[in-house]
Amino acid sequence: MAEIDQIPQEETPEERKRRAKAKNRVNMRIHCTIFILVCALLWVLYFFLFKDSDLGRSMLKFCAGLTLIWFIIVYFHYLVVFKWGKSYVDKEVRKLRKKEQQEKEKEQQEQMESGAVETQGNDGPFAEE
Secondary structure (H helix, E strand, O other): OHHHHOOOOOOOHHHHHHHHHHHHHHHHHHHHHHHHHHHHHHHHHHHHHHOOOOOHHHHHHHHHHHHHHHHHHHHHHHHHHHHHOOHHHHHHHHHHHHHHHHHHHHHHHHHHHHHHHHHHHHHOOOOOO
């Protein structure tokens, strides 16, 4: 049973990529869980301890500000991990490959046209023998 849980010593590049992606997703879930628990605790403390006190208004601003700022951070973390992470890199790679392929096709077409012009000039119907 312990052998199944062990990580292989030699990993392929694909396996390393999968492992890094899985690690990022787990970290995102941990970040989300901590965000929810801490914000819930702050709001519970505010409603039970500070709502009717002199510090109530200041504590409300603090809780609301912290929740909003941290939510924005968690949202961007989500976007990076699940939406943007690999897609931008893949798009750039595809774009570069497409550009290189177009350049190669253009060069081949130019070579074919220049070769056709040369052969037409030498082997044309009015060529001297």
